[in-house]
Amino acid sequence: MPLRPLSMRTMLWRQWQLLPSSSTISELLGRIDASLPRALITPIHESHGGRVTSVEVGRNYVIFQPKVRVFAIGNVMIDSGPSYSYSSSIKPFFESNNITKLFLTHHHEDHSGCVGRLLADFPHLRIFCGSETAAIMKNATPPHVFPMQLYEHALYGRPSVVRKSDHDRIHVLKEFEEFGSEELNSSFLLKSPGHSIDHTCLVVEDNVFLGDVFISDSTFFFRADEDIGKIISSLEKILALENEKKGKFKFHCAHSPTLVTVEMLGNKLSYLKSFSSKCQKLHHNDSKSPEAIAKILFPRIYTIANLPLRIGFALCGGDVSPLNMVRSVLAGSGVERREIVNLINNSGRMQ
Numbered sequence: 576m577p578l579r580p581l582s583m584r585t586m587l588w589r590q591w592q593l594l595p596s597s598s599t600i601s602e603l604l605g606r607i608d609a610s611l612p613r614a615l616i617t618p619i620h621e622s623h624g625g626r627v628t629s630v631e632v633g634r635n636y637v638i639f640q641p642k643v644r645v646f647a648i649g650n651v652m653i654d655s656g657p658s659y660s661y662s663s664s665i666k667p668f669f670e671s672n673n674i675t676k677l678f679l680t681h682h683h684e685d686h687s688g689c690v691g692r693l694l695a696d697f698p699h700l701r702i703f704c705g706s707e708t709a710a711i712m713k714n715a716t717p718p719h720v721f722p723m724q725l726y727e728h729a730l731y732g733r734p735s736v737v738r739k740s741d742h743d744r745i746h747v748l749k750e751f752e753e754f755g756s757e758e759l760n761s762s763f764l765l766k767s768p769g770h771s772i773d774h775t776c777l778v779v780e781d782n783v784f785l786g787d788v789f790i791s792d793s794t795f796f797f798r799a800d801e802d803i804g805k806i807i808s809s810l811e812k813i814l815a816l817e818n819e820k821k822g823k824f825k826f827h828c829a830h831s832p833t834l835v836t837v838e839m840l841g842n843k844l845s846y847l848k849s850f851s852s853k854c855q856k857l858h859h860n861d862s863k864s865p866e867a868i869a870k871i872l873f874p875r876i877y878t879i880a881n882l883p884l885r886i887g888f889a890l891c892g893g894d895v896s897p898l899n900m901v902r903s904v905l906a907g908s909g910v911e912r913r914e915i916v917n918l919i920n921n922s923g924r925m926q
């Protein structure tokens with residue numbers, strides 16, 4: 576089937592804030608998502624040695640293809656993919672691997688989008704995740720799972736809501752707590768915040784499922800809420816575990832590349848530390864503004880040749896941009912998404 580990219584006009588039309596307090600806007604967005612062409616890419620199934628398999632899903636847009644990979648090992652699936660991929664890819668992948676347990680690395684819509692539908696369709700399924708992710712999923716108010724900006728909705732669709740009757744099937748794991756499975760010898764959760772407030776990795780035997788800890792070893796943009804200091808600490812923790820196990824692990828990435836080497840993780844750590852040092856020097860020694868620093872450290876991004884990329888950043892309303900990397904260094908953290916923090920802290924509604 577030929578790819579059908581969505582037009583730039585469609586992208587522009589979709590870009591405004593998704594207001595969690597407005598049911599009217601929510602209903603409108605649902606109708607837009609249902610009426611516009613899906614432009615799905617052909618799912619790519621892979622085997623990664625041993626018992627690890629994956630399916631890659633995504634949409635084709637004018638200038639890029641947002642894709643994500645869902646893994647399975649034994650009877651455990653790692654992440655659930657975006658909501659639009661449920662019928663065409665995720666449900667068949669789930670059934671073919673006889674999944675009984677699903678581990679969520681974090682709440683972002685490309686990782687948790689199908690959780691509600693999977694729980695509704697498969698009564699035997701149990702969800703396992705960190706406490707913050709569980710709070711976000713359980714405290715959602717229909718028709719939203721959690722507040723989203725429109726570009727997020729356009730890229731990956733609105734996640735399916737977890738019914739209140741399914742809340743007791745979401746189980747919280749503490750860090751290093753064994754994740755029991757009759758088919759797996761050893762597995763546990765590893766906290767790895769930075770990309771998101773609730774990010775975790777899953778260690779299964781000699782495999783580490785990284786979620787979004789690694790997307791590139793030399794990234795040039797951040798989401799506004801990403802915290803470069805916490806990402807550095809998370810990478811150091813993962814590399815320390817790798818050193819303790821003496822090169823035992825295979826690292827699996829939800830976005831390209833599929834397999835990440837320890838050298839690539841080390842390169843990313845070095846890159847982020849070097850970037851942080853350069854930002855601090857330019858700001859404190861040379862009195863450069865964050866905007867000036869971004870242009871100095873990412874000169875190619877601000878050329879005419881990369882105008883489509885900057886248009887893409889603009890369509891995200893500034894939530895994704897090179898400037899956010901600089902701001903994260905200078906501020907010492909990312910910008911909190913208050914609505915997400917409130918979901919985590921609102922423990923009373925989890926009953």
